[in-house]
Amino acid sequence: MGKLMGFLKNVVSEMNKVSWPKRKELTRYTIVVLSTVVFMAVYFGLLDLGISQVIEWYVAL
Structure with a gap:
């Protein structure tokens, strides 16, 4: 369970580093x-x- 919580904390940490596009972009x-x-x-x-x-044209020949 400790590994899972550590993984989720790392995920949240990395998501905060993401440069999200602005509304106009x-x-x-x-x-x-x-x-x-x-x-x-x-x-x-x-x-x-x-x-x-x-x-269709070819088959009709």
């Missing part, structure tokens, strides 16, 4: 991540649609 990072995810989803969706159309 966090908002900016969140917008960047969400816009990247949306862009990639649209890109791969269109790519998939295009490949599907090419395969």
Whole structure:
């Protein structure tokens, strides 16, 4: 039990050393991540649609 308490104290100590982002930085990072995810989803969706159309056209021959 002593090792567990020591570990938890070390965890709390290290978490206090972490440099957490400010609200403005966090908002900016969140917008960047969400816009990247949306862009990639649209890109791969269109790519998939295009490949599907090419395969359907090829199979119809």
